[in-house]
Amino acid sequence: MEQISNEKKLQEMARQIRRNIITMLAEAGSGHPGGSLSAVEILTTLYFQEMRVDPANPRWPERDRFVLGKGHAAPVLYATLAEKGFFSREELLTLRKINSRLQGHPDMKKVPGVDMSTGSLGQGFSASVGMALAGKMDKKDYRVYLLLGDGEIQEGQVWEAAMAAAHYKLDNLTAFLDHNGLQIDGPVQEVMSPEPVVDKFKAFGWHVEQIDGHSFAQITKALEIAKTIKGKPTMIIAETVKGKGVSFMENEAGWHGAAPKKDQAAQALEELA
Amino acid sequence: MEKVATRDAYGKALVKLGEQMPQVVVLDADLSKSTKTHDFKKVFPERFINVGIAEQNLLGIAAGMAASGKIAFASTFAVFATGRAFEQIRNSIAYTELNVKIAATHAGLTVGEDGASHQAIVDMAVMRALPNMTVIVPADATETEKAVFAAAAHDGPVYLRLGRAPVPILFDDDYKFEIGKAVVLRDGKDVALLACGIMVNEAMKAAEELAREGISARVINVSTLKPIDKGTIIKAALETGALVTAEEHNIIGGLGSAVAEVIVENAPVPLERVGVRDTFGESGKPEELLEKYGLTVKDIREAAYKVIKRKKG
Numbered sequence: 013m014e015q016i017s018n019e020k021k022l023q024e025m026a027r028q029i030r031r032n033i034i035t036m037l038a039e040a041g042s043g044h045p046g047g048s049l050s051a052v053e054i055l056t057t058l059y060f061q062e063m064r065v066d067p068a069n070p071r072w073p074e075r076d077r078f079v080l081g082k083g084h085a086a087p088v089l090y091a092t093l094a095e096k097g098f099f100s101r102e103e104l105l106t107l108r109k110i111n112s113r114l115q116g117h118p119d120m121k122k123v124p125g126v127d128m129s130t131g132s133l134g135q136g137f138s139a140s141v142g143m144a145l146a147g148k149m150d151k152k153d154y155r156v157y158l159l160l161g162d163g164e165i166q167e168g169q170v171w172e173a174a175m176a177a178a179h180y181k182l183d184n185l186t187a188f189l190d191h192n193g194l195q196i197d198g199p200v201q202e203v204m205s206p207e208p209v210v211d212k213f214k215a216f217g218w219h220v221e222q223i224d225g226h227s228f229a230q231i232t233k234a235l236e237i238a239k240t241i242k243g244k245p246t247m248i249i250a251e252t253v254k255g256k257g258v259s260f261m262e263n264e265a266g267w268h269g270a271a272p273k274k275d276q277a278a279q280a281l282e283e284l285a
Numbered sequence: 286m287e288k289v290a291t292r293d294a295y296g297k298a299l300v301k302l303g304e305q306m307p308q309v310v311v312l313d314a315d316l317s318k319s320t321k322t323h324d325f326k327k328v329f330p331e332r333f334i335n336v337g338i339a340e341q342n343l344l345g346i347a348a349g350m351a352a353s354g355k356i357a358f359a360s361t362f363a364v365f366a367t368g369r370a371f372e373q374i375r376n377s378i379a380y381t382e383l384n385v386k387i388a389a390t391h392a393g394l395t396v397g398e399d400g401a402s403h404q405a406i407v408d409m410a411v412m413r414a415l416p417n418m419t420v421i422v423p424a425d426a427t428e429t430e431k432a433v434f435a436a437a438a439h440d441g442p443v444y445l446r447l448g449r450a451p452v453p454i455l456f457d458d459d460y461k462f463e464i465g466k467a468v469v470l471r472d473g474k475d476v477a478l479l480a481c482g483i484m485v486n487e488a489m490k491a492a493e494e495l496a497r498e499g500i501s502a503r504v505i506n507v508s509t510l511k512p513i514d515k516g517t518i519i520k521a522a523l524e525t526g527a528l529v530t531a532e533e534h535n536i537i538g539g540l541g542s543a544v545a546e547v548i549v550e551n552a553p554v555p556l557e558r559v560g561v562r563d564t565f566g567e568s569g570k571p572e573e574l575l576e577k578y579g580l581t582v583k584d585i586r587e588a589a590y591k592v593i594k595r596k597k598g
């Protein structure tokens with residue numbers, strides 16, 4: 013599939029991905045809408061504008077890699093991969109069902125286009141560091157992208173990995189922090205504040221960009237800047253709204269891990285029409 | 286008999302392996318001088334990654350490198366590899382079936398003076414319980430080198446259990462190591478002594494003593510704990526009618542348990558387990574600890590008498 017350069021088309025794609033998310037979660041009857049919806053623009057930009065991937069050859073060695081650190085947001089990844097052509101849109105309806113390739117959390121052995129199995133928060137970060145290190149060692153020019161949750165960064169392993177990425181000067185690694193302010197038990201600020209995140213990542217040796225995570229223009233610009241930064245990995249702190257695009261899900265911690273019922277899904281799809 | 290620690294053999298084997306396989310990378314967490322990955326680092330600095338004191342990240346980065354085509358050997362002490370980073374091994378390495386070889390040193394009581402905090406005695410149990418994981422416990426330097434090459438050739442995760450203390454070299458270069466194959470080192474018909482790691486040599490000595498006392502003991506080196514060689518174990522059970530296991534590990538979950546699982550389902554015979562009796566170790570010299578915790582030739586010999594007495598008929 014062609015890359016999309018036109019903002020309007022990206023917006024249409026994002027809306028389609030949101031509809032996929034709602035439809036698949038309603039069909040599955042369980043799963044994580046909030047953190048899937050907050051990351052739609054980020055994944056849309058990555059897969060339809062930025063990353064070099066080939067749906068016909070998902071294991072292509074030269075491809076750019078994407079690691080979904082916050083693996084519970086599997087629906088946004090599956091919805092995006094389906095639109096990109098890695099598998100059919102119909103298959104999305106098998107999410108979380110017996111014998112499906114679409115596990116509750118991404119499984120790299122099952123799903124074409126999934127570069128790392130995740131679900132245990134914090135582990136994806138180290139894996140992305142390993143991929144970036146291997147790329148440097150092999151003098152390959154592929155880039156590695158990572159998406160972290162703002163609750164996820166409470167994990168100790170995140171900071172081990174952040175330290176290592178800067179130490180090994182992994183400028184081929186670009187991470188997004190989905191700064192939606194919520195985790196399961198409530199506001200990240202109240203549960204266990206990781207702030208100030210900008211200063212923390214700077215102190216850990218990263219180049220930091222701060223953007224509106226729902227603005228295609230800002231995501232694109234930050235990705236462009238990341239490619240010019242030498243000798244450092246880049247952390248893009250994306251201000252987002254958990255549940256973005258569905259009025260009754262926005263900024264509600266309760267929609268972290270609850271699937272919409274039939275009528276709720278219908279209302280959401282109407283909003284996303 | 287010449288003595289060499291299996292960790293030393295590991296370091297040397299890595300260098301040879303590195304020469305033959307350019308896709309081999311080695312990772313360590315600030316213990317390269319102890320785990321001997323230092324040897325590899327000296328020859329192939331560009332293929333060596335020190336992650337600092339961060340074992341979760343050690344195994345996670347190894348997984349990412351393996352996902353990008355590398356054969357990643359990751360080393361630290363067995364306690365930290367399988368304890369601190371257990372869940373990284375579970376979710377990022379075993380579940381994904383990635384080509385990470387967890388070569389953990391300082392396993393068992395023979396760590397010695399550092400004491401219980403550093404003596405891995407449940408690592409075999411937890412690694413064996415993981416789907417997709419191969420578990421290898423070499424008995425000497427020769428077997429270690431062969432196991433390192435076999436692990437590199439094997440597609441998927443491997444746990445390689447290595448020791449700190451020098452142990453006698455038992456095998457020469459003709460010794461055949463194959464993943465999943467237990468090796469009968471000495472034939473016998475009255476009892477079979479199944480051992481792994483440093484306990485193989487003790488089992489051989491026990492068999493010699495028993496022979497002098499008129500008892501014919503078979504000795505089997507079960508260096509692959511998983512997948513375990515059922516055929517050789519069942520044959521020993523059927524032909525000798527009495528088994529003794531010996532391991533430098535808790536008697537819960539390790540070799541004794543693995544052998545028990547095989548025989549109760551296939552050829553039930555009495556079994557006695559020599560190992561750490563569900564307790565933590567302490568500081569001391571390796572030999573003192575083996576003596577105090579019941580891991581000596583004498584313990585194996587006594588277990589043999591006990592199990593023979595339990596035979597029916």
Ligand SMILES: Cc1ncc(C[n+]2csc(CCOP(=O)(O)OP(=O)(O)O)c2C)c(N)n1
Nearest residue numbers: 047084131132133161162163164194195196
């Ligand atoms: C190691 C680990 N601990 C706990 C969980 C359970 N869990 C799943 S999602 C989540 C909250 C994540 O919050 P955040 O990272 O902010 O994600 P987002 O808001 O983007 O959905 C938790 C605690 C997990 N998956 N992994």
Ligand SMILES: [Mg+2]
Nearest residue numbers: 162163194195
């Ligand atoms: Mg959050």
